[in-house]
Amino acid sequence: xxxxxxxxxxxxxxxxxLASIRPEVRLAVGNLYLAVQDAIDLxxxxxxxxxxxCRFDEFGHRLFVTTMELATFVHxxxxxRAPGADSQTHACPFQHDRLCSVHAIRPFGxxxxxxxxxxxxxxxxxxxxxxxxxxxxxxxxxVPYFYxxxxxxxxxxxxxxxxxxxxxxxxxxxxT
Numbered sequence: 075x076x077x078x079x080x081x082x083x084x085x086x087x088x089x090x091x092l093a094s095i096r097p098e099v100r101l102a103v104g105n106l107y108l109a110v111q112d113a114i115d116l117x118x119x120x121x122x123x124x125x126x127x128c129r130f131d132e133f134g135h136r137l138f139v140t141t142m143e144l145a146t147f148v149h150x151x152x153x154x155r156a157p158g159a160d161s162q163t164h165a166c167p168f169q170h171d172r173l174c175s176v177h178a179i180r181p182f183g184x185x186x187x188x189x190x191x192x193x194x195x196x197x198x199x200x201x202x203x204x205x206x207x208x209x210x211x212x213x214x215x216x217v218p219y220f221y222x223x224x225x226x227x228x229x230x231x232x233x234x235x236x237x238x239x240x241x242x243x244x245x246x247x248x249x250t
């Protein structure tokens with residue numbers, strides 16, 4: 075797992091807090107997710123609901139997330155919790171009984187990754203295309219761009235949620 079420094083985690087959290095309250099950021103991410111879904115629907119990949127895709131190390135991949143995606147996720151989730159035991163077993167902390175408990179608001183990388191063998195023929199190209207669009211949206215909307223491993227990103231913004239209520243001990247709850 076790639077570790078964020080405390081400074082990087084603090085900067086990411088601040089960027090996410092600011093971006094999550096901007097409706098235009100959430101709208102841009104939502105529109106991008108619709109375009110991603112349209113592109114995937116054309117390919118018709120098969121999901122066997124095995125949960126392998128969420129067990130990152132076991133399947134041999136990493137999930138990365140951008141600032142705007144994380145901001146949208148934080149806004150849409152009732153209250154973000156710190157990664158639990160699953161993060162220690164190298165899986166997504168939102169996977170429960172082989173299912174994604176945040177499927178409707180999952181990040182871009184989750185939307186485009188399929189265990190289906192035929193998906194390997196087009197996934198990388200589609201990922202690059204939409205990731206480039208995400209980068210452009212960060213520039214256009216003047217949102218600091220971070221590209222961070224999912225579990226590290228979740229740990230950095232733990233405690234963020236609607237209204238951005240800080241929980242005791244979270245980085246931005248500590249006064250300086």
